[in-house]
Amino acid sequence: xxxxxxxxxxxxxxxLVSTLRQSARTLASQNGAAxxxxxxxxxxxxxxxxxxxxxxYVVMVTEPTLSGYSxxxxxxxxxxxxxxxxxxxxxxxxxxAGVARRIEEYAATTGRDVLGRIGYDPAFTRAQLSGSxxxxxxxxxxxxxxESAWRxxxxxxxxxxxxxxxxx
Numbered sequence: 001x002x003x004x005x006x007x008x009x010x011x012x013x014x015x016l017v018s019t020l021r022q023s024a025r026t027l028a029s030q031n032g033a034a035x036x037x038x039x040x041x042x043x044x045x046x047x048x049x050x051x052x053x054x055x056x057y058v059v060m061v062t063e064p065t066l067s068g069y070s071x072x073x074x075x076x077x078x079x080x081x082x083x084x085x086x087x088x089x090x091x092x093x094x095x096x097a098g099v100a101r102r103i104e105e106y107a108a109t110t111g112r113d114v115l116g117r118i119g120y121d122p123a124f125t126r127a128q129l130s131g132s133x134x135x136x137x138x139x140x141x142x143x144x145x146x147e148s149a150w151r152x153x154x155x156x157x158x159x160x161x162x163x164x165x166x167x168x
Contacts, residue, residue: 002027012041014050042071044078052082057157059115061089064099072103086112087156089149093117113156116149
């Protein structure tokens with residue numbers, strides 16, 4: 001794992017993301033890792049563009065809210081500009097069924113896969129508070145949703161025949 005620590009109020013830049021990605025490439029090469037996963041920032045600014053640069057596939061994680069849907073469309077437009085294939089995971093998919101359907105329709109009409117639908121689950125909060133992996137506290141339903149989404153991501157990346165994947 002490669003990461004940086006920013007102080008409160010300190011600005012994240014595309015240059016920082018680029019430096020971290022280069023460190024990740026070196027580490028991946030040294031350890032024979034097949035993929036590099038980059039957890040990119042939300043939005044459409046320089047750090048996002050740096051996260052997308054050279055990516056073979058992007059997974060957009062969104063929530064079914066009007067602002068989440070709008071942000072998703074803007075972020076997908078940025079990925080499209082850089083010609084990076086994009087899939088979508090709907091997080092907290094059960095909090096607003098109407099907007100979740102709109103996101104699914106958007107995915108279908110724009111030729112994107114919905115890679116997963118993950119319902120709201122307090123196991124995420126418990127994991128954060130205990131500093132553990134959500135899989136350690138997940139219900140069988142949540143574990144199944146997460147594993148299914150991961151398998152869908154693997155299939156999507158393999159379809160692109162890419163040795164590296166970046167997931168902002």
